[in-house]
Amino acid sequence: MTMDLKDIEKHIKEALPDANVEIQDLAGDGNHYSATVTSSQFKDKSKIEQHKMVYNSLKGKMGNELHALAIKTKEQ
Amino acid sequence: MDQEIKDLINKEITESEVCLFMKGTPDAPQCGFSMAVGNILKILEVKFKGINVLDDQSLREGIKAFSEWPTIPQLYIKKEFIGGCDIIKEMYENGELKKILAEKKIQHKN
Numbered sequence: 001m002t003m004d005l006k007d008i009e010k011h012i013k014e015a016l017p018d019a020n021v022e023i024q025d026l027a028g029d030g031n032h033y034s035a036t037v038t039s040s041q042f043k044d045k046s047k048i049e050q051h052k053m054v055y056n057s058l059k060g061k062m063g064n065e066l067h068a069l070a071i072k073t074k075e076q
Numbered sequence: 077m078d079q080e081i082k083d084l085i086n087k088e089i090t091e092s093e094v095c096l097f098m099k100g101t102p103d104a105p106q107c108g109f110s111m112a113v114g115n116i117l118k119i120l121e122v123k124f125k126g127i128n129v130l131d132d133q134s135l136r137e138g139i140k141a142f143s144e145w146p147t148i149p150q151l152y153i154k155k156e157f158i159g160g161c162d163i164i165k166e167m168y169e170n171g172e173l174k175k176i177l178a179e180k181k182i183q184h185k186n
Contacts, residue, residue, distance in 0.1 A: 047159060051162065052145070060146075062147065063140070063146040071162050072166070
């Protein structure tokens with residue numbers, strides 16, 4: 001099961017429209033990505049809440065179609 | 077989510093101050109992310125219980141629902157969910173993890 005880089009970006013941007021999203025395909029296999037997400041919506045949220053916002057934007061794909069997505073969140 | 081699994085998770089996080097729900101065991105991790113968090117705890121000389129979710133499919137799914145977190149590993153300290161691999165790595169690098177360990181009075185290397 002794999003997922004396209006552009007799809008990941010699209011899902012995150014739908015949920016967090018102001019976000020700056022940088023995604024890297026770590027292994028080149030469409031299965032291990034890292035995403036750095038910068039958004040003003042992370043303000044006053046804990047790291048766990050911030051990461052949950054990113055996971056939620058992927059609507060259950062995390063852990064299924066998408067095996068590994070390392071997340072880094074930053075406040076804008 | 078199954079009450080039996082919920083009770084089991086509650087029992088684990090109550091009985092051990094530091095619990096790592098992981099793939100594999102601390103000595104033989106079966107996933108790089110689980111290994112990374114296990115290694116951080118070892119470097120900090122934190123005594124922890126590793127719980128292998130691969131031994132029990134219902135626990136593997138149950139812990140995700142319990143924490144509302146889609147991935148493994150998951151670190152609990154004194155019944156509080158601290159984070160998954162990315163968060164623990166970041167907290168280790170910026171010193172926040174040590175701060176939490178100190179706040180929660182968990183013995184660790186300084």
